[in-house]
Amino acid sequence: MPQNSQARRTVNPAVTSFQRSPSDASATEPKPAPGAEFGLESIVGESESLRDALDRARKVAASRMTTVLIVGETGTGKELVARGIHYSGPGRGEPFVAVNCAAIPEALLESELFGHERGAFTDARSQKRGLMELAGQGTLFLDEIGEMPPRLQPKLLRALEERRVRRLGGLQEVEITCRIIAAANSSLHDAVARLEFREDLYYRLNVFRVALPPLRDRxxxxxxxxxxxxxxxxxxxxxxxxxxxxxxxxxxxxxxxxxxxxxxxxxxxxxxxxxxxxxxxxxxxxxxxxxxxxxxRTDGAMREIQIPPEGKSLDMIEKEAVSATLEITRGNRSAASRILGISRPTLARKMREYGLTTVGTDRAE
Structure with a gap:
């Protein structure tokens, strides 16, 4: 897939494509970039399933403010398609800011997205504009949106509905003019059913859906x-x-x-x-x-989880399911998360909650 050869300023290891304008000496503004090499036409593939997905992406690219939800398995190129939508649309000259919601600690994510005022917390020595502001009239890409902490989901929902945010510790509201593109694996709807992700936020993000096929179907x-x-x-x-x-x-x-x-x-x-x-x-x-x-994963059948007549707690059933899946995949967390229908960060969190360790070598493939 196309690679960006331009230098990029990384604010956080989980924040990418944050570019400064050459006319801005404050080192806090993203730099608009032409990015023709990131357009949807640059994506490699001729299969009908991929072409169908890209046709949908191409249609929504023309609408600068429409919120988009990209779904697909890990490694299917969700960020690449998000870039393609941005650089194929009318806002191509504006910034593209990508954030991995699973990679930023909850304590920092609110400040990264919405900004903060001086004195909002102990280390807030100066005002900071959030990425929603800094994206300007470009695109803010929220990867792993399913890992958005529940405490921040209402604030994101309000930003999407009212197009305004309030910095942490601030009183005034700031207008938001960027497009929001979110990405998740195919189990986000299941997270809604498990009450781990707000249903109203899910439907607000799912204005226009682009589903990417796995490579095996291309x-x-x-x-x-x-x-x-x-x-x-x-x-x-x-x-x-x-x-x-x-x-x-x-x-x-x-x-x-x-x-x-x-x-x-x-x-x-x-x-x-x-x-x-x-x-x-x-x-x-x-x-x-x-x-x-x-x-x-397919030949080794999942061992049955026995439920005694007196019953068993949901937490215990979930713990046994996670443990059995890790055993079958020999500690391969990526494989286990795919079987369970959850993301790797969610699997890691549940392993910590239940005191589980991987069996054998933990592999990322």
Whole structure:
């Protein structure tokens, strides 16, 4: 997928694409960027399922203020599509600010999003504008929106409905003019049913929905993406790109790709390093071991959770379900979170709550 070659100022490790305008010496304003390389037309893939999703994204891109919810499995390219919507629309010259809601501690997230006034808390030595303000007439992308702390969800809902926010510790309201694009895995609706995410906020975010297909459902795109990643690696190293032989292509097509595009990119990069020649074969791909992990999830049936006649608490049932899933996936948190229909941060939180540790090696794939 396209990579941004421009320098970026990172305010927080979970905040990306925060750019300053060259005319602003205060070092606090995002920099508008043309970003033509991030348009929807730059996204690699020819499968019908992907084209359908991009057609929807292209339609909503023309509407600058419409709130968008992008859903899809981990690694399907939700942020890339969010960038594509931004850079394909009328606000392409304005900032694109991406925030991972799961990566910022709750104590800091409110200040990051909504800003604060001097003296609002102990370390608030000066006024700070929040990212909703700093995004201007551009786009604020809220990744992992399902991990938004319950305490902040009403404030986000009010910002979406009234297009105004109040900085932490402040009295005056500030107008918000940016578009909001949120992203979540496919289980966000289940989080609403579990009362972990506000139903009214869910429907307010779900004004226009773009569902991204998993890589396993994108017929023909695996080979296209594999060759694309090889060309990108060669370009970065100023070398001739390596190629995939028939055995490599067959192996890529046969794999289920639970980690989607992110997993494919890692596999291709690993193979390019391992291969000393110009042609990559199936022996360089190192996906047989990954396939066994995938099989462990489907072939190893979930053990039954026994409920005695006197009953069992919901917390105990949930603890046993999490524990059993981690055992089946041999400690692979990404695989376990996909089976349970929750995000990795939510799984990590539940493991801490129940005092669980992974079984075997904890892998991210």
């Amino acid at each position: 017929d023909g795109d695996v080979e296209l993406l594999g060759n694309y990643f090889l060309k990108e690696l060669a370009r970065q190293q100023d070398l001739e790109p390596k190629t995939l032989d028939a055995s490599a292509v067959a192996a890529l097509r046969a794999h289920n790709w639970p980690g989607n595009i992110r997993e494919l990119k890692n596999v291709i990069e690993h193979a390019a390093i391992l291969c000393e020649g110009e042609v990559i074969s199936s022996s360089h791909l190192m996906i047989q071991q990954r396939r066994s992990h995938s099989a462990a």
